Amino acid sequence: MRALQFTEYGPADLLHVADVAEPHAGPGQIRVAVRASGVTPGDTYLRSGMFGDRLPLPHVPGVDAAGVVDEIGEGVTGVNLGDEVFGMVDLALLGGANAEFAVLVAWAPKPAAWSWEQAGGAAANVETATRTLDLLGVRDGMILLIAGAAGGVGTVAVQLAAARGARVIGTAGPATQDFVAAMGAVPVVYGEGLVDRVSAISAGRGVERGGAVDAVLHCAGPVPDLISLAGSPDRVVTIADLSGEHGVRLTHTAGGPGADPQALHGLAIAAGLSSFTVPLAGVFPLDRAADAHRLSETGHAHGKIVLV
Ligand SMILES: NC(=O)c1ccc[n+]([C@@H]2O[C@H](COP(=O)([O-])OP(=O)(O)OC[C@H]3O[C@@H](n4cnc5c(N)ncnc54)[C@H](OP(=O)(O)O)[C@@H]3O)[C@@H](O)[C@H]2O)c1
Known part of the structure; x- marks a missing residue:
């Protein structure tokens, strides 16, 4: 073949x-x-x-x-x-x-x-997004920040989180703001000043755990501002920071120590959502x-x- x-x-x-x-x-x-x-x-x-x-x-x-x-x-x-x-x-x-x-x-x-x-x-991005949303306990009424919302995983995670009833804020570059909005997130430009911009959008809501948002999914970009916004590193799940320097939860399925089981139940869930793309x-x-x-x-x- x-x-x-x-x-x-x-x-x-x-x-x-x-x-x-x-x-x-x-x-x-x-x-x-x-x-x-x-x-x-x-x-x-x-x-x-x-x-x-x-x-x-x-x-x-x-x-x-x-x-x-x-x-x-x-x-x-x-x-x-x-x-x-x-x-x-x-x-x-x-x-x-x-x-x-x-x-x-x-x-x-x-x-x-x-x-x-x-x-x-x-399939791969649906599995990854589902695994991260499950680890963060994303549910109705939460405010979720997704760093890297315009990427393969981010675009899928925005939609799956919104389908759970979460309010999603997504970081992307200046040229990608409308694209992220079309996925169902409130877009915000990454880079200097991110904490102020996200805090202004969440406007004091999402403070279940003392942060401007309830949870953060990190797919791209620097991590420290995300911890500030979540209020604690244990409210941040990363798929992209392999450094282990920031105390946030890294999820992967690549085998070896710390590998998580795949969230394969997500495939049927995504397929069942009429608005999912x-x-x-x-x-x-x-x-x-x-x-x-x-x-x-x-x-x-x-x-x-x-x-x-
Ligand atoms: N651990 C796991 O289980 C797992 C699974 C899948 C993927 N991953 C990893 O997760 C990461 C994301 O995967 P992916 O498939 O979504 O990658 P991708 O599609 O290549 O992501 C590209 C996106 O990242 C955005 N981006 C670049 N710099 C950024 C920044 N500083 N802040 C916010 N967004 C930024 C870009 O948006 P702009 O063009 O607007 O800048 C672009 O849309 C990769 O490192 C991948 O290897 C890990």
Whole structure:
């Protein structure tokens, strides 16, 4: 089958399409004929070698995809050949989705209202956003600040938090304010003066725990102002600060010490929300995956990057 791969660690140019052996659905798994699959910042970090040489090479990147079910593994119920689904690959493999066929370990029916591109880029960010909102206990009436609201995770987290009844404030650059507002957050420009700007928006509400907001999800940018706004580091969950310097809760699912279970229940929840959408930062054919990785590496993609 056709698959994206890299055979050594390094820059995006090393990505190429190759003919590789087809994977097959094992027990509890399904295989899909992929219609679209996602690119995450994590894919670019792995490819660059930032995380060391932890992968057997060659490696097929991509952790989420959407497609048509063409194999059903032993013990799987509730899905039929020909069904249209979106979902995630086995996280232990850290890849496999950017290919003609992909094996999924978690999935939900693709909503008719989502394009294939949106479905292909939905699962990983929905899982991450759900995990963080669960850890923060986001619920009706809370004020949640999302730092990095215009990114792949942020755009999804804004919508899922709003669906829980939270009032969401989202940080983004000056050019991205309207985009964040369209997701359902009150937009605010990041950078110097952030504490004053957010405090003015929350206007004394959200002080359950002595901060201007009840909880913070950190996806991008500096952390200290976010702790000031939350009133305490234990009201801040980060997916992006690996430094451990600020005393905030880092959540990840990458294995090893401190890994959290995946919040896979989020897939069906997102699929069931009539207003939920996956904004697309860019859609690229598989043979232009290097451009997709380069867009991710700018740190200023707005929504999800997808390969078709
Ligand atoms: N731990 C986990 O489980 C997990 C899971 C998924 C992702 N992650 C990590 O979480 C981070 C976010 O992932 P993602 O997929 O959302 O990334 P992304 O889509 O690449 O995020 C890009 C966004 O970040 C915004 N941004 C850049 N600098 C910012 C700043 N100083 N303040 C606020 N926003 C800023 C940009 O908005 P503007 O263009 O408006 O500046 C852009 O929209 C990445 O580091 C990723 O590796 C971790």
